[in-house]
Amino acid sequence: MGHWLVIDLEATTDEGGWPLEEMEIIEIGASLVGADGHERDHFQRFVKPQRRPCLTDFCRELTHIAQADVDGAGSLPQVWAQLERWLEQHAPRLVGWSSWGDYDRRQLEQEWRQHQLTSLLQGTPHLNLKQAFAKARQLPRPVGLHSALQLAGLQFQGAQHRALTDARNTARLLPLVLPLKD
Template sequence: MGQWLVIDLEATTEEGGWPIEHMEIIEIGASLVGSSGHEIDHFQRFVRPLRRPNLTRFCRELTHISQADVDSAQVLNAVWLQFERWIEPHRPRLHGWCSWGDYDRKQLLQDWQRNGLASHLQTLPHVNLKQRFAKERHLARPVGLNAALQLAGIGFSGQQHRALADARNTARLLPLVMGK
């Protein structure tokens, strides 16, 4: 199976949700895992949103990310350079990256384009683990991360809707889905 990178993003939002083009990344969490699903390394940073710098109350309550967390953070261009430096030594063994659902991939593509950023992730395959899990488990439709963990007999560890915790919990399902 090699090494996989599991990424989860938190973004600006409001109750009822915003269209993705109105959302901005406010937290990046990534867990680099080996074939057994064990974590080799991780990355977590807050990101200061520029277009809508003030988080909605709904967003703060959902993510447990405070206004101070994002106010003191760097903008995406700076944080993404840190991410690329962090992942660089792992690239030779990296088979691809994945996320729970397709939202994170779409948000990254949009924000890379919007900010004129390049990423090595663009050269690697992306796996939608939410779809893969549903197919593997013969589910009528894909389920949320928490429901998938419950189906696998695994309890959620950490704070839900925080990027690194969500990435780590997603990574716990990786061996069940990608091991074959």
């Protein structure tokens, strides 16, 4: 029985948003989900941004991540090494990884290149769950995570715009899209 890894990132930003190239990961949340859609394990860490170490007021209000959270965190290379060590124990059963939309995959790939990092995920299939959900539900266009949960008859659980909470809520939609059974 295979597992899926659902990843959500929080990143530096300001009102109106920043281009992807200017954003930096400040929190990683990952939920490892079994074939039944239930969490088997999880990973959460804050990351200290290098280029713009001071979070904007907008970013702090949106994510509820305090400046002290990122000030006391490791750099992305340090945190990514921790995630990879955590992931190694699950790698033999990992079928794929998923995120809500394509932003998280693109942000990770950009930062892997910038920091010259390698990852077990680089050879693992990625599923854009936002697109897959829209297709499975025959929606005219993809919807946000909140709307998708409502369409599925589920309530968002926990605080929005926190990486692990968002990853866990995203993971709840996986069984509705994937034939997760063997």
